[in-house]
Amino acid sequence: MRRIALICTLLASGLASAAPAHVHGIAHLDVSLEGNVLNISMESPLDSLLGFERAPRGNAEIARVRAMASVLREADRVFLTTPAAGCSLSSVHLSSSALSPQLLGETASKPAAAEEPAGHADLDADFSFKCANPAALNSIVVQLFESFPAMKSIDLQLVTPKLQKAAKLSSGARTISWSAK
Incomplete structure (x- = not known):
């Protein structure tokens, strides 16, 4: 019986740590490169953005939501990739349990997100880029701090076919760099 309790405890603690904590001023980015597709997933407290x-x-406030969505929909101005990689924005998806899809500029109706605790709503964003020369991709400059001054830091996870890297970005350190070998 103790073994089952220990396994349940370990599983529960692993699941709890898998989701990023909701901390105002801190966003989370997961960046992956697979083939010629660069995917960036962002989770941020709405407070940091709005x-x-x-x-x-x-x-x-409606105007602020639309302005935020407009900035994020121009993700090729928010995430500046190595020019030689020839990456172009192919899709953006924004969602939040507190904001209607229409306010976020979403055309297709998606199922409602799970309710978050009162006062703690996030924005989830997925950005996809197609890269003409993915082997040349070796950096991304993140321009979120200019548009969203309440954002103080970004916890970033990067996965490429040859590299896994974690970084903490701030307004003074906005670039993640890696070898494109």
Whole structure:
């Protein structure tokens, strides 16, 4: 019986640590390169992007949500890849349990996200790029800090066919670099 309890405890602790903690000012990026496709997944507290974590109240907050979505939909200006890699943005998907898909510029209706604890809503974003020369890709400059000053740091995980790397980005250290060998 103790062995079953220990296994359950280990599994529960592993699952709890798998999801990033919701901390205002800190976003999480998972970056992967597979073949010629660069995928970037972001999770950020809405507070870091908007200053609030709920459905917008009034026209001014609706405008802030639309402005945030507009910035993120131009992901090729937010994530600057090595020019020689020839990466071009191919898709963007934004979702939040606190914001309607229409406000985020989503055209297809997706199932509602699981409810988050009151006052702690996130934005989940998926960005996909096609790279003409993925072997030349060796850096990404992250421009989120300029558009979202409440964002203080980004925990980044990078996976390529030849490399796994973790980094912490900030407004003074916005570039992740690696060897393109």
